[in-house]
Amino acid sequence: MVMRTYGLSGSGIDVDQMVKDLMKARRASYDKVWQQKTQLEWKKKDYNTIYTLTQDLRNNTIFDFRKSASLQPKQVTSTNDAVVSATANADAANVSHSIIVEQLADGVKLSSTGSITTGTSKDTLVNQFGYNAADNTELNFVVNGKNVNITITDQTTIYDVVSGLNNAGADIKANYDATLDRFYIYSNKTGESAKVDFTGSNSDALEFITDKLKINPNSDGDLVFTGKNAIVEIDGVKLERESNSFQVSGVSYNLKAESYKDPNTGVRTATTININADIEKTIANVKAFVDTYNTYMSALNTELNETKYRDFMPLTDAQKADMKEADIKAWEEKAKSGMLRRDSLLSEIVSSARLNFTNPIEGLTGKYKTASSIGINTGSYVDEDGKLTSDASNGGKLYVDETKLRKALEEDPEIVAKIFGNSGDTAAKQGIANRLYDQLNNSMKKIKDTAGYPNATDTTSSLAKQLEDYDDRLYAMNDRLTQIENRYYKQFDAMEAALNRMNQQSMWLLQQFSS
Structure with a gap:
């Protein structure tokens, strides 16, 4: 707001306060619309x-x-939770199931038959197994069809082998335990589709696995290993599954151990899974x-x-x-x-x-x-x-x-x-x-x-459009109020100017009479 100085004419009028008071009544309608908008x-x-x-x-x-x-929760109990547990969804019938676990699903688990270090230390393959770095021995592994190539130098360690196998994308997990001094290879899944297959590896790689890592080949003399399926009998029907957790007819089974087998009769003890509505x-x-x-x-x-x-x-x-x-x-x-x-x-x-x-x-x-x-x-x-x-x-x-x-x-x-x-x-x-x-x-x-x-x-809801209308009204009203306020100030400006002229004329007349 422009600062104005008044009273030079001697009127003694506080113009700012007068304009403010005059505008108060004018602003009442603006405030009312603003309140409605709020x-x-x-x-x-x-x-x-x-x-x-x-x-x-x-x-x-x-x-x-x-x-x-939520609408049909089930209550499921097992007569031998150590062998098999279960849950059931709403599709499962409220009945009892008999289950015999003949074999658990398992993956491939390979490990060294004993300590593997034959050298002076475990810091490099040269020191651990007595390789000659000058020979630049190439270990060309092929694991589950994935290639892993490692050249033995004086800097190569057994952890380079671990890293290479794990990063090959072969769906396996390799690990070396320095405390036990043993090497381990596992498949990442269970069942007969799980495998660890080194077919295609060069002779140095195969020798490294069998002689250095002390991992024995299979009964055929090959480094090809597969997992095994779970074998169960549910309500008299024999099934095979690649995992120990699976679902049949709305019942999710979790196999934990093989069913007890009588050493005399060879008959296994069945576990009963009872399913009831959980009221x-x-x-x-x-x-x-x-x-x-x-x-x-x-x-x-x-x-x-x-x-x-x-x-x-x-x-x-x-x-x-x-x-x-x-x-x-x-x-x-x-x-x-x-x-x-x-x-x-x-x-x-x-x-x-x-x-x-x-x-x-x-x-x-x-x-x-x-x-x-x-x-x-x-x-x-x-x-x-x-x-x-x-x-x-x-x-x-x-x-x-x-x-x-x-x-x-x-x-x-x-x-x-x-x-x-x-x-x-x-x-x-x-x-x-x-x-x-x-x-x-x-x-x-x-x-x-x-x-x-x-x-x-x-900007599209009915209230948003009403608020936009209020904004337009308030903008127009504010513009009008500014014009009115400026008009008031102009009027007081004119009044001050007129009073000042009158004062000047009065002073001139007094001077004339005095002379």
């Missing part, structure tokens, strides 16, 4: 918060709860889901019923200048309250969510077709007398009757999966979790169309 920004922010809560519920709760693992786990999953859902509904109902303090408008900078920090904070808490009170979009989200639980699942037979039929009930918005509850945030929440839910699961272990996870080409045929997922997707789209994405540039 309220809209707060409302947009509250919508963004609801979007994030909705997204979290959809991604972190509903998405997982639609899966059969307690299902109930716990349902309760955890309900708790998360209720937290979400409480947040929405709190926004819908939050008090709107209409006398508490956003504070301007001028207003804040005359207030204490604590008073500003208390004021703004009330000013921001109730931005989404009785909001139609939030009301729609709450009512739609409620209907997902109250409407039956088409296609289900028997007495269990709704959430309430298995003990999952929606709270009422009214009390026994038909009046609104004192805590409106509880409206639409879920309540679990554990006794009723347990009874339903005992009669039909799959009933929670049916009511929550049922699939269908219409919402009426879908389970509750699938309905909720689709409904939350639709709700998020509506919130996005209204207020944009959280923490993202937004």
